[in-house]
Amino acid sequence: MKLSSKNLETRLDTLYDAIVVGGGMGGISAAIYLARYGLKCLIVEKGKGRSFWMQDLRNYVGLDPHTPGRDILKDGTEQAIAWGADHLRGYVEEAIDEGETFAVRVKVGKKDPTGSVFRSKYLIAASGIIDVLPQLDNMQNVYDYAGYTLHVCMICDGFDMWDQKAVLIAGTEGQINAAFVLNWFTPYISVLTHGLCSVSDAMKQKLADHGYPLYEAAIARFLGENHQLSGVELVDGTIVEATTGLVSMGSIYHNQYLKGIQGLEWDGENLITNNMAQTSHPRIFALGDLKQGLNQVSIAVADGTLAATQIWRNIRRASPPRKWEE
Numbered sequence: 189m190k191l192s193s194k195n196l197e198t199r200l201d202t203l204y205d206a207i208v209v210g211g212g213m214g215g216i217s218a219a220i221y222l223a224r225y226g227l228k229c230l231i232v233e234k235g236k237g238r239s240f241w242m243q244d245l246r247n248y249v250g251l252d253p254h255t256p257g258r259d260i261l262k263d264g265t266e267q268a269i270a271w272g273a274d275h276l277r278g279y280v281e282e283a284i285d286e287g288e289t290f291a292v293r294v295k296v297g298k299k300d301p302t303g304s305v306f307r308s309k310y311l312i313a314a315s316g317i318i319d320v321l322p323q324l325d326n327m328q329n330v331y332d333y334a335g336y337t338l339h340v341c342m343i344c345d346g347f348d349m350w351d352q353k354a355v356l357i358a359g360t361e362g363q364i365n366a367a368f369v370l371n372w373f374t375p376y377i378s379v380l381t382h383g384l385c386s387v388s389d390a391m392k393q394k395l396a397d398h399g400y401p402l403y404e405a406a407i408a409r410f411l412g413e414n415h416q417l418s419g420v421e422l423v424d425g426t427i428v429e430a431t432t433g434l435v436s437m438g439s440i441y442h443n444q445y446l447k448g449i450q451g452l453e454w455d456g457e458n459l460i461t462n463n464m465a466q467t468s469h470p471r472i473f474a475l476g477d478l479k480q481g482l483n484q485v486s487i488a489v490a491d492g493t494l495a496a497t498q499i500w501r502n503i504r505r506a507s508p509p510r511k512w513e514e
């Protein structure tokens with residue numbers, strides 16, 4: 189059922205088998221499997237996550253490569269609800285481990301001061317990440333290109349950059365190293381730091397050896413039309429020609445609500461999981477971009493399948509057998 193502030197009271201006494209934080213690619217997959225195992229689950233989705241900004245899913249078997257993420261979100265959410273999952277638009281602020289259960293505090297509507305608390309036996313962390321973009325006074329100018337010809341994922345879109353003039357936008361010296369991977373797809377790379385870091389002589393020499401120009405002035409604006417990049421204008425008036433680009437500025441991890449939970453093993457901001465997407469906490473699973481591994485839709489979807497199936501196994505094995513009794 190679709191829940192909202194109008195009907196969520198009907199679920200405040202429910203003990204869900206699992207609450208899925210994040211209704212993106214992994215979370216929806218988990219909910220579809222959970223619901224079809226006959227388990228009670230709630231997806232909480234804040235909206236405008238990473239897959240929402242994916243303008244086309246290029247590399248998923250059998251899907252038209254122009255399929256936008258928002259279409260998959262809409263159809264997948266409807267599918268999960270149709271099999272019996274609950275879905276709530278809201279923001280998970282905190283998850284508390286109560287021993288046998290989790291208490292999950294959800295803000296419903298940006299002005300909700302206290303939030304509502306839902307309870308479950310298992311928690312599926314499927315809240316993903318969001319890419320850091322260069323900050324300009326006019327963010328609309330960035331959004332006109334980000335996710336179209338200004339990419340954030342080389343695995344997803346390297347193919348679409350093949351032998352084009354490309355800008356690589358990095359915020360730290362370490363992030364500049366993406367140039368030496370991107371050059372598999374194109375060697376015509378101009379590196380922009382948007383004035384965010386100083387670059388060592390060793391890195392300058394390495395870029396020069398590869399023939400990749402470095403521009404350290406801040407970006408004034410992106411040039412082009414209809415989401416097609418034609419270049420980048422810097423604050424010093426320089427125009428760098430490019431028909432594509434890669435933003436390599438790191439990510440924000442949507443994991444704050446887990447920070448109070450004991451016994452979770454992390455690799456930096458990523459959760460460590462086993463081959464069933466289970467974390468080091470036996471009742472918490474983690475999917476997709478939030479966990480260690482490749483950030484791809486195909487992986488997140490498979491993780492959702494694995495997590496839901498392990499939860500079903502645990503619950504089924506602890507349940508009495510159903511006997512054919514007249």
Ligand code: FAD
Nearest residue numbers: 210212213214234237238239246280315316476477483485
């Ligand atoms: P998401 O799909 O991001 O889902 C996480 C969800 O959690 C989000 O919807 C978010 O709103 C929600 N959320 C976060 N915090 C909270 C909270 N506190 N409370 C409630 N909800 C919360 N991958 C490919 O395989 N092929 C591609 O071609 C491709 N192209 C891409 C292009 C772009 C522009 C971008 C940005 C990404 C692309 N990706 C692509 C990567 C792909 O989007 C991710 O790998 C995939 O979505 C990961 O799935 P997920 O379930 O881990 O995260």
Ligand code: FAD
Nearest residue numbers: 234235236241277278279295296297298318319331334335
């Ligand atoms: P969030 O982190 O989602 O929310 C901020 C706070 O609001 C949260 O801490 C929470 O307290 C509260 N909150 C959020 N949702 C809810 C809810 N449902 N209920 C209750 N409280 C809530 N952005 C655009 O606007 N336009 C674009 O065209 C655009 N294109 C993008 C392209 C790419 C490739 C990428 C990576 C990002 C793009 N962005 C775009 C995303 C933008 O950078 C933001 O991350 C995104 O819009 C979410 O913003 P937010 O302020 O709601 O942040």
Ligand code: FAD
Nearest residue numbers: 217218220221224225249250489490491492493494496497
């Ligand atoms: P396959 O998709 O079977 O691909 C292996 C291919 O290798 C076959 O096409 C075969 O012809 C070929 N091959 C084998 N040997 C050789 C050889 N020596 N030389 C050349 N080619 C060879 N899964 C779901 O997730 N959801 C469902 O609802 C679902 N329903 C199903 C319903 C039915 C009736 C069946 C039979 C399966 C269903 N499955 C479902 C399971 C699903 O089909 C498999 O899990 C999935 O196809 C496995 O993918 P695969 O690539 O490992 O194998």
